[in-house]
Amino acid sequence: MKYERIELNELCSLSQGLQIPIAKRFREDGDNRYFYITVQFLKDSSDKYFIENPPERVKCNSDDILVVRTGNTGQIITGVEGCFHNNFFKVEPNEKIYSKFLYYTLKSPELYTRMRNVASGTTILDLKHSAFLGLDIYLPNMDNQKKIAYILEIIDQKIVICESINKNLEELAKSIYRYHFIDFEPYSQDDFISSTIGKIPENWSVQSIGGFVDDMKNGGTPKRCELEYWENGTVPWLKTGEINNNIIIKSEEHITEMGLKNSSAKLLPINSIIMALYGKGTAARIGLLKLEATTNQACCAMICNDFNKTLFLYLFLLFNQKEIENLASGSVQQNLSKDLIANLELVVPPIEIIENLPFKEIYDKIASNYFEIEYLTNLRDTLLPKLMSGEIDVSKINCD
16 A cells, blocks of 8 residues: 655644743743753753743643754654744644654654755754655555554553663662662661771772772774774774663674774673763763673773672762762863773672672663663664555554
8 A cells, every 4th residue: 555645734834933042041930931942951851941921832732743943953852841942843733644643754764864854054954944844744544644653652652661660670779779888778787897988887898990890991993994994894882972871782883893803992791881981971971781892992891790790880880970070180071081980999798798689680671671672663663664655554453
C-alpha cells in the first residue's frame, strides 16, 4: 500500500514563539506565570524561568508539538507545559491529520534531515515557516494514522518504563552507598579510628584511587588524515560528550584495528570506568562501559578486575563529582589529569562488606534495561519509515 504525499501547509498551521527580555523573566513560579521553554533549558534543566501573562498564542500544553527553529534546528519537543521562546514554533494540526501521527512523522530521521536541509544560514540554521510548511509527508487515512501512532506509542511507552526503572534503581544504589559509606549507619556502634580524611570505622582503610584500581589508562586519537585508521572502523571510540554519568553501551564513532595500534588509544575492557578530564561542561563526568571500547585523549579509564570494586568506586566518584570538578584548572576550559585523579583518596571497607551489598544486581539490571532501550529505539526507528510510507500495511490490524 502506497500513501499519498501532502505538503504540511495543507495539514497544519504554526504559531511563532516570543522573545522575552531577561528583565521580564522570573526565577520563581507564581500566579499567572508560565514556565518559559527555551533551547538553553533543553540543554541544562537547571536554567528555569517563568513569564507572567504571556499571549495565548505562545502558550502550550503537554500535547502540543514544538519545533526548534534555531539553536538545534529540527528538534521536536512535546510533553512540556508553559510558553515558548522565539527559537520555537508550535505546530497546530488540522482535521486532516492525527496529532500523534504528525508528531512521529516530524520525529523521523528523514524529516529531521529535510528540515535542516531547507533551513537557511550557514553557521546558525534558521528554519523559516514557509520552508517547514513546504515539506511534504505521507498521509494515510485517519484510521491508519491512528494505528501507526498507536504502534509507535506502545514502543515509546516501554522505553519510558525502562528509563523510569533505571532512574529508581540508580537512586536505590546511591541510597545504599550513602547509608553505608557516607553516614556509616550500620557501623555506628563500631570503634572508629582517625585517618587522613577523618574518623573511619576500625579495620577500614584510606587508599588512593591509583592504589585501589588495578590499572589506569589515558585515551588517544588516531591521525584523522590517515583514512585507514577510520574508514569502516569497528572499535568504539568515545568522546567526552558521550560521557554523562550513566552506563555506556555504544559510541558515535569507530576506529580501525590499525588506528588503535598506531595511536595512544587503548582498548578498554567491559566494566571500565571512564572519566572526562576536560571539555566545556564535561570535566569529571563519568560513565561505566558495557562494551569494549577506547576513548580520545580527553578521557581516562579506571579498571578494577573485581566488578564489586568497580561499582564501589563508580558510586564514590558520583558522590564526589562536584568536588573533583572543582579541582580542575584552567580559566577557559577546565582540566583534570590522570595523576590528579589517581591521587584522590577514598575510604575503603573490607571487601566482603562491598560484596554483600546488591550493587552488582542493581547495575546488571540497569545495563539490561539500557540494552532493551537501545533495541526498542532501533525497532521504532526501523519501523517508522516503513509504517509512514505504507510499506507495512496496518489496515487489517485491530488496535482495540
